[in-house]
Amino acid sequence: MNAIELTDTGKTFGRVTALQGLNLSIRAGELTALLGPNGAGKTTAISLMLGLAAPTSGLVRVLGADPRRGDVRARLGSMPQESAVPPALSVREAVTLFARFYPAPLGVEDTLRLADLQAVANRRAGALSGGQKRRLAFALAVVGNPEVLLIDEPTTGMDAQSRLAFWDAVAQLRATGRTILLTTHYLEEAERAADRVVVMNAGRLLADGTPEALRAQAGGARVRFTSSLVLAELRRLPGVESAVLDDHGHADLRTRTPEALLGELFRQGTELRELEVSRASLEDAFLSLTRPQEPLSAQGVSA
Template sequence: MNGEAIELRGVSKTFGRVRALDDLNLSLRAGELTALLGPNGAGKTTAIGLMLGLLRPTAGTVRVLGRDPRDSRTRTEVGAMPQESALPTALKVREAVTLFARMYPAPLPVEEALALADLLPLADRRAGALSGGQARRLAFALAAVGNPAVLYLDEPTTGMDAGSRQAFWAAAERMKEAGKTILLTTHYLEEAERTADRVVVMNAGRLLADGTPEQLRARIATARVRFTSDLVLAELRHLPGVEAAEVDARGHATLTTRTPEALVTALVQSGLPFSELEVTRASLEDAFMSLTASPQAVPA
C-alpha cells in the first residue's frame, strides 16, 4: 500500500470544557513506523482513540486506510496493543491466539503469530499464569494475529526484560518490512530513536514537531564535549564553536557546541593537556525535552 494510511484533518476533541485536541492535522504514511510522543496530557490517547474509532471528533475528519475508522471493514484491518490489556486469563496462550484469529477474515497462522511474539515455549500455559512481560508478548500476538494493515502499539515493552525487548523490536521490524503501518507510543525514547522512521511530538493537543529522529535532533543541533583538564573557564570559552562551558571542582570540563569536530581538532592542535575525552551528540530525549518545554514550537 502506498500513500497515507491515517489522516487527521482539522481534528478537535473536547470533553466538556477540556479541549484534548486542538485543530490537529496529522498524516501517517503507509509502511512506516511512527513514534507518537508527548508528555502526559498531550492528547496522544485521545488521538489514538479517534484513530481506533473509539471516539468521534468534535470537529474535523479522521480516516484510516481511506475510510471511517468505525467502518466494519476498517476494524478488520487494524490491530491494537493497548497499554492495559484484559487478557482471557482462563485460556491457554495458544487458545487465546486461536480465538482472536477467528475474528479476522485473513489472519496469520496461529503458530506464526506465536513465533512472532516469541511465545511458542509458552503456548500451553494459561494466560493468567504469565508474568508481566510475557503478558505483554501475548497482547502483541493478539494484536498481530489478525494480519492488520495498521498496528497500534501503546507502551509495548513495559514490563519486558532486555531479551524480550530485543525480540519484540525484531518482530516489529519484520512486520514493517511486510508493509504494515505501525504507530508507537512509548516513554522509552531511546527505543523510539532507534526504531522509528518518523517521530511526531504533541503537546496540549497540538502538533509540535514532525520528522525523522535525525531531523528532530538537528533542531537543537548541539553536542557536549567532555574532558578532564587544568584549563580555566576563560581558556575553554575561547576554543572555537563553544556556546557554553562548565568546569567542576575536579577539573571535569563540559563544553556545548554545534561543531564538535572543529572544537576537538582545535583542542588537539593547541597542545593543551587534557584526558578522558568524550563527545555526546544531542539525543531524541534532548530534542523532546527542548520541544515540550517550548509551547510555541511549530512543526518542522
C-alpha cells in the same frame, strides 16, 4: 499514499483539551514513533485513529475512511498500554478466539511464533509474567493480519530478551509493508527502529522528521569536560550553540562543529579533565523540544 490522516483534529473532555488542531499524516508502509511526555495527547490520538472515540473538531481518516466504520476497524490492529484477557484461557485459546473475529487472520501457530509465545502457549493467561502478558497483547494485535498496527508503549514490563524478540517481530511485519505507529518512552528504541519520529506536547505537534533530522535540531554533538574556564569563555569558543557550567567546573556544550571547538581548546593549552564527546541523541532532541521555557531570571546560567 497516507494510511492515517488527522486534519485540524481537536478533542476535549469537558474542560480538558487533549488535542488542539492536530495535523498529522502517516504514510503507508512507514514505522512512525509518536513521542511526548505523559499527558501530551498520544493515547487520545491513537483512540481516535482506532475509532474508539470521535473528534470534537476536525477530521480523522484511516485507510481513507472513518475509522469508526466496522470494515475499517477490521483492518486495524491495536496493542493498548493495558489489556485484559480472561485469565482462565490459555495463550493459544486466547489467540484462537481473537483470530475468529477477523475475516482473514494470520495462522495461530504463526502468530505464537511471531510473538515468541510458543513455550508458554498452553499456560493460562492469568499465570503469565508481566512481560509475557505484553507479548500476548502483541499477539492479539497482529493475529487479525492488520494493514495498520497501532501500538501503545509496547515494551513496558518486558525484559531485555523479550524486547529483542518484539523488535525482531516488528521488523518482520514492517518488511511486509504494514503501517506501524507506536508510542514509547524508550527513546533509544525509537531512534533505532523508526523511519520517522513525531513529537507532541499539550495536544500539539512540536516536531516531525527522521531521527537524524531531529538529532540535528538538538545540535550535532555534545562536548563535556571539567576545566577552569568561566561561562563567558565557553560561549566564545567556535561553534558553541549552548553552554552550561555548574559550580564544580563541569561544562556541557552543544555544537555542530566539535572538531573546531576542541581544536581551539587545545590551541589555547586549556587543561581538560573528564573529556567526553558524543553526538546528540534523539533523547537530547526530545528533551530540548519538550523542556519548559526557563523564566528570565534563570537565563544567566545557559545560552
